[in-house]
Amino acid sequence: MERAARPGGPTIAELGESAVLARILPRLAPGDTTLLGAGDDAAVVAATDGRFVVTTDMLVHGPDFRLAWSTPFELGWKAAATNLTDVAAMGARPTGLVVAVAAPPATPVAVLEGFADGLREGLAVLAPGAGVVGGDLSASSVLTIAVTAFGDLEGREPVLRSGARVGDVVAHAGERGTAARGLALLFAEGTDPAGMPDAEAAREVRARHPELVRAQVAPEPPVAAGVVAAVAGATAMLDVSDGLARDARRIAEASGVGIDFDARALGPDLRVALAGAEDHGLLATFQAGTRVPEPFQVVGRVVDDPGQVLVDGERAGADGWDPYAGWDGSSG
Amino acid sequence: MERAARPGGPTIAELGESAVLARILPRLAPGDTTLLGAGDDAAVVAATDGRFVVTTDMLVHGPDFRLAWSTPFELGWKAAATNLTDVAAMGARPTGLVVAVAAPPATPVAVLEGFADGLREGLAVLAPGAGVVGGDLSASSVLTIAVTAFGDLEGREPVLRSGARVGDVVAHAGERGTAARGLALLFAEGTDPAGMPDAEAAREVRARHPELVRAQVAPEPPVAAGVVAAVAGATAMLDVSDGLARDARRIAEASGVGIDFDARALGPDLRVALAGAEDHGLLATFQAGTRVPEPFQVVGRVVDDPGQVLVDGERAGADGWDPYAGWDGSSG
Numbered sequence: 001m002e003r004a005a006r007p008g009g010p011t012i013a014e015l016g017e018s019a020v021l022a023r024i025l026p027r028l029a030p031g032d033t034t035l036l037g038a039g040d041d042a043a044v045v046a047a048t049d050g051r052f053v054v055t056t057d058m059l060v061h062g063p064d065f066r067l068a069w070s071t072p073f074e075l076g077w078k079a080a081a082t083n084l085t086d087v088a089a090m091g092a093r094p095t096g097l098v099v100a101v102a103a104p105p106a107t108p109v110a111v112l113e114g115f116a117d118g119l120r121e122g123l124a125v126l127a128p129g130a131g132v133v134g135g136d137l138s139a140s141s142v143l144t145i146a147v148t149a150f151g152d153l154e155g156r157e158p159v160l161r162s163g164a165r166v167g168d169v170v171a172h173a174g175e176r177g178t179a180a181r182g183l184a185l186l187f188a189e190g191t192d193p194a195g196m197p198d199a200e201a202a203r204e205v206r207a208r209h210p211e212l213v214r215a216q217v218a219p220e221p222p223v224a225a226g227v228v229a230a231v232a233g234a235t236a237m238l239d240v241s242d243g244l245a246r247d248a249r250r251i252a253e254a255s256g257v258g259i260d261f262d263a264r265a266l267g268p269d270l271r272v273a274l275a276g277a278e279d280h281g282l283l284a285t286f287q288a289g290t291r292v293p294e295p296f297q298v299v300g301r302v303v304d305d306p307g308q309v310l311v312d313g314e315r316a317g318a319d320g321w322d323p324y325a326g327w328d329g330s331s332g
Numbered sequence: 333m334e335r336a337a338r339p340g341g342p343t344i345a346e347l348g349e350s351a352v353l354a355r356i357l358p359r360l361a362p363g364d365t366t367l368l369g370a371g372d373d374a375a376v377v378a379a380t381d382g383r384f385v386v387t388t389d390m391l392v393h394g395p396d397f398r399l400a401w402s403t404p405f406e407l408g409w410k411a412a413a414t415n416l417t418d419v420a421a422m423g424a425r426p427t428g429l430v431v432a433v434a435a436p437p438a439t440p441v442a443v444l445e446g447f448a449d450g451l452r453e454g455l456a457v458l459a460p461g462a463g464v465v466g467g468d469l470s471a472s473s474v475l476t477i478a479v480t481a482f483g484d485l486e487g488r489e490p491v492l493r494s495g496a497r498v499g500d501v502v503a504h505a506g507e508r509g510t511a512a513r514g515l516a517l518l519f520a521e522g523t524d525p526a527g528m529p530d531a532e533a534a535r536e537v538r539a540r541h542p543e544l545v546r547a548q549v550a551p552e553p554p555v556a557a558g559v560v561a562a563v564a565g566a567t568a569m570l571d572v573s574d575g576l577a578r579d580a581r582r583i584a585e586a587s588g589v590g591i592d593f594d595a596r597a598l599g600p601d602l603r604v605a606l607a608g609a610e611d612h613g614l615l616a617t618f619q620a621g622t623r624v625p626e627p628f629q630v631v632g633r634v635v636d637d638p639g640q641v642l643v644d645g646e647r648a649g650a651d652g653w654d655p656y657a658g659w660d661g662s663s664g
Contacts, residue, residue, distance in 0.1 A: 035383055050379060
């Protein structure tokens with residue numbers, strides 16, 4: 001059995017749904033655009049642009065996170081961060097989230113409280129003004145979190161994956177491989193002798209490599225850089241969730257171009273920088289001659305090799321990440 | 333083990349995430365307000381009103397549905413129907429959904445195809461013009477579905493739970509207890525000798541009581557009646573998901589009034605009409621003298637007894653439904 005560092009106190013089943021929600025909702029700050037928050041059949045959010053951007057994502061205990069490795073706070077933070085980055089990758093300003101949680105009835109309410117605190121703080125740091133607009137609480141044997149995030153384009157056109165053109169420069173903002181290094185450490189050393197995730201072993205990993213573990217369990221992606229890139233005229237952009245190589249290929253295929261990375265710009269460990277998933281940086285292209293805005297760094301150029309990813313002119317492998325690959329079906 | 337009537341064919345793990353999505357996405361029709369559909373980091377939806385209505389809900393195999401009792405098509409239909417009704421209960425016109433699914437890797441892809449077909453047809457029948465805007469596919473040992481639905485207020489104010497005033501009439505649109513009767517039949521007779529949900533036993537229940545089972549597994553709530561009520565001046569409204577008594581109490585508490593039902597108007601089986609959950613009808617209040625629009629029927633009046641539900645002037649019990657009550661923690 002996986003051993004998690006779970007708080008004690010009453011469980012969801014002991015308190016009942018209404019009392020649990022009464023403890024959770026006050027921890028969630030409304031957003032600047034929230035016209036009507038939780039408590040009715042639906043919420044009402046301002047969309048002064050006349051359009052809204054929307055993305056949804058589900059996180060499942062086992063394949064997507066482990067309570068032995070992440071605190072509830074970190075889980076809430078990461079749930080916010082990963083969805084905010086998808087909104088940012090369209091060039092939109094995040095305005096809010098709705099969050100549905102399905103949890104085992106024996107889950108301590110303190111787990112949900114910590115999760116709510118992480119959501120709130122993640123929003124406050126990464127997307128000030130965005131709030132949690134509504135939610136849902138269900139029962140399941142597997143802790144499962146579904147986040148839907150919204151954004152406002154503020155009159156701009158969305159930045160798609162399909163807009164890169166030969167001759168554009170390729171730029172990246174955020175970590176390159178750090179989250180993957182943290183996950184590899186947790187898999188290698190954050191386990192008990194039987195190989196199951198273990199909270200105590202994970203604490204020791206954290207003590208030795210706090211930044212690598214934090215990049216995995218509570219990433220700080222460059223959410224604000226999405227609007228910055230759009231304003232600067234980004235021609236294409238996406239959230240790097242599955243690794244730089246695999247996500248660059250998505251721009252390459254959607255745009256009918258090649259993405260040629262400059263190996264030196266990607267740092268000393270090229271393989272991890274290209275293959276490492278879950279950094280949630282932003283990969284964007286800009287017309288040549290554009291002053292590429294901070295925190296973006298130029299890491300390559302767009303070439304005429306449709307659908308291909310290259311490094312220093314050589315075609316690269318298709319490294320990436322598939323949620324079904326390598327998962328053995330157990331939650332531990 | 334629960335025996336479900338599952339289709340054969342390749343599984344999600346056999347096809348891989350990308351190939352699965354390539355088979356699912358063409359089954360989902362875009363909506364009239366979809367400016368950018370699935371395929372980028374996020375979708376873009378028109379919100380010409382300058383606001384949007386949003387609600388989210390998670391459905392979990394076990395507490396919320398059984399594949400032995402529902403076909404994948406029915407599951408998709410119900411996922412759409414229940415969320416559309418929450419949008420309708422605000423007086424908004426549904427414009428679209430995003431859908432996240434977490435499924436065991438051994439799930440036949442045909443299950444997801446049937447689910448997508450049910451979503452599409454449910455939308456086409458219940459909310460023409462609304463489409464599936466985006467989605468997500470994850471791995472889990474428990475089939476889990478999260479739907480987030482959107483709506484447009486078309487310039488009207490949202491109809492809240494808090495607007496009922498003493499002297500208003502109380503009106504209801506939809507079924508009263510039918511879905512609960514269907515569920516009770518499935519629990520009583522749709523099981524194997526060990527008491528587990530069984531597809532063959534459920535087929536026999538269906539043959540004898542098609543309308544009761546359909547009301548449970550593929551309800552047809554009066555989604556269009558939400559806008560009708562708002563236009564007619566409804567002072568309060570909600571989706572009756574947890575039973576008429578429990579949901580009426582929500583209006584009573586939010587509005588600081590009493591809801592007094594007329595027993596004769598509720599039909600012959602008063603107990604089931606008041607306590608039966610999951611009909612997803614609409615309960616609304618209108619100023620006295622308002623011509624209550626079809627398909628609403630007058631079922632009571634708003635009285636000066638704050639927070640109370642009454643029947644023919646007598647206070648009623650707090651019958652209702654809690655997702656954690658009576659669930660034994662197994663998925664079967």
